[in-house]
Amino acid sequence: MPFALSLFNGAELMLLGLWVVAVLAPMIYAIRSGTSLAMGITVSVLLGAVVQVLWSMMSAWGLVHYWVWSDVVLVPVRAKEPTFWHTLITAGFLHSQGDMMHVLGNVVILALVGVPLEQRLGTKRFAVIYFIGLLGGSLGWVVFNHDSYTPALGASGAAFGLLGAYLAGWPKDEIPFPLLLIRPWPVVFIALLYFGLELIRAFATMESGVSSGIAHMAHIGGFVAAYALLPLVARGGPVPLGILDGGPSQGDAHAAQRRRIKASMVDLTSLVDPWTDRGVEVPKHLREPLKNLMQASDEPETRAAWMEHLADAGHCPECDAPLGLVERASGPYLQCSVSAEHLEWPPR
Numbered sequence: 001m002p003f004a005l006s007l008f009n010g011a012e013l014m015l016l017g018l019w020v021v022a023v024l025a026p027m028i029y030a031i032r033s034g035t036s037l038a039m040g041i042t043v044s045v046l047l048g049a050v051v052q053v054l055w056s057m058m059s060a061w062g063l064v065h066y067w068v069w070s071d072v073v074l075v076p077v078r079a080k081e082p083t084f085w086h087t088l089i090t091a092g093f094l095h096s097q098g099d100m101m102h103v104l105g106n107v108v109i110l111a112l113v114g115v116p117l118e119q120r121l122g123t124k125r126f127a128v129i130y131f132i133g134l135l136g137g138s139l140g141w142v143v144f145n146h147d148s149y150t151p152a153l154g155a156s157g158a159a160f161g162l163l164g165a166y167l168a169g170w171p172k173d174e175i176p177f178p179l180l181l182i183r184p185w186p187v188v189f190i191a192l193l194y195f196g197l198e199l200i201r202a203f204a205t206m207e208s209g210v211s212s213g214i215a216h217m218a219h220i221g222g223f224v225a226a227y228a229l230l231p232l233v234a235r236g237g238p239v240p241l242g243i244l245d246g247g248p249s250q251g252d253a254h255a256a257q258r259r260r261i262k263a264s265m266v267d268l269t270s271l272v273d274p275w276t277d278r279g280v281e282v283p284k285h286l287r288e289p290l291k292n293l294m295q296a297s298d299e300p301e302t303r304a305a306w307m308e309h310l311a312d313a314g315h316c317p318e319c320d321a322p323l324g325l326v327e328r329a330s331g332p333y334l335q336c337s338v339s340a341e342h343l344e345w346p347p348r
Helices: 010-033 035-060 087-093 100-112 116-121 123-144 154-168 185-210 216-234 253-264 284-295 300-313
Strands: 174-178 182-186 323-326 331-336
Touching: 010 035, 035 087, 035 100, 035 116, 035 174, 087 123, 087 300, 100 116, 100 154, 116 123, 116 154, 116 216, 123 154, 123 216, 154 185, 154 216, 174 185, 174 300, 185 216, 253 331, 284 300, 300 323, 300 331
Parallel strands: none
Antiparallel strands: 174 182, 323 331
8 A cells, every 4th residue: 555645745744744843842841851751642643733733723724635544544455564563552542633531532531531550650651551452442443343444543442542541550449530529539430430421322332323523443452452561661669659648749859669668678676786686786876866767757858868877887796887878668777888688787
């Protein structure tokens, strides 16, 4: 199947190039600046839609004659050809020019669900799960419409993928979302509501045999793919699956991280200090700070401060080497500077 690109005039080539820049620039900026990739993707989807509206205006003025996204939109019958495999991804950054409410609906999910999910997964894992949802949605649509010549486009598969991934990883998180009211809702409620409604709509469309104009199977495919693969993608990530810490805050990521650390810290009041545990008398100058550490260090900052004092003033009871303070996801630890096998306290 030939590419339409060879038929484009100058204005059409300019619009296609502008769309590519509009889609790629926000994501590249987010990666290079270390800002939220979820917000970068959200801006990419919005700017891509703006360029499409610009095409509609230029078409009405007679300046363009071809739909300039012909080679990057998903058409099931040609998606089997390797030369058009790229459309499984590129179609996710296109929308119908006549349905801006669909664009806004996807933007709401990408921003309000994507940002806290990225805080849970980290940027690299978030990027992987986003494209799993996008690809899963496209493949779901192709499988159920393999003989269709009708173009399919939209970020809904990826957006539903974010809902599926969040449900699989941290279903009890509460995130601000505009349902009946704009307020925090549990992820399990938001995700299952959207997925349930989509199943109902898909079955209704199949029973009636009349297309609704919405790619329901793409939504379901993105949701299921991301839900199934999230545990694999999140393995070894910054936040354990299912942790209950109130959920990440879009306005205060540091506070959310602090709550996670506090929830996983070891209770020191039931432990024996590393000197007594080895049958060695606690050095006199360490007794008071050690007592304070074990009795009044249920806050991460307090525990780190007393441990830092012990590390500066103490030595390993095993080899007499200096001590160090190690920060982990489960809180601060005292450790021998020569070998963790000599001393690592509290024990993990």
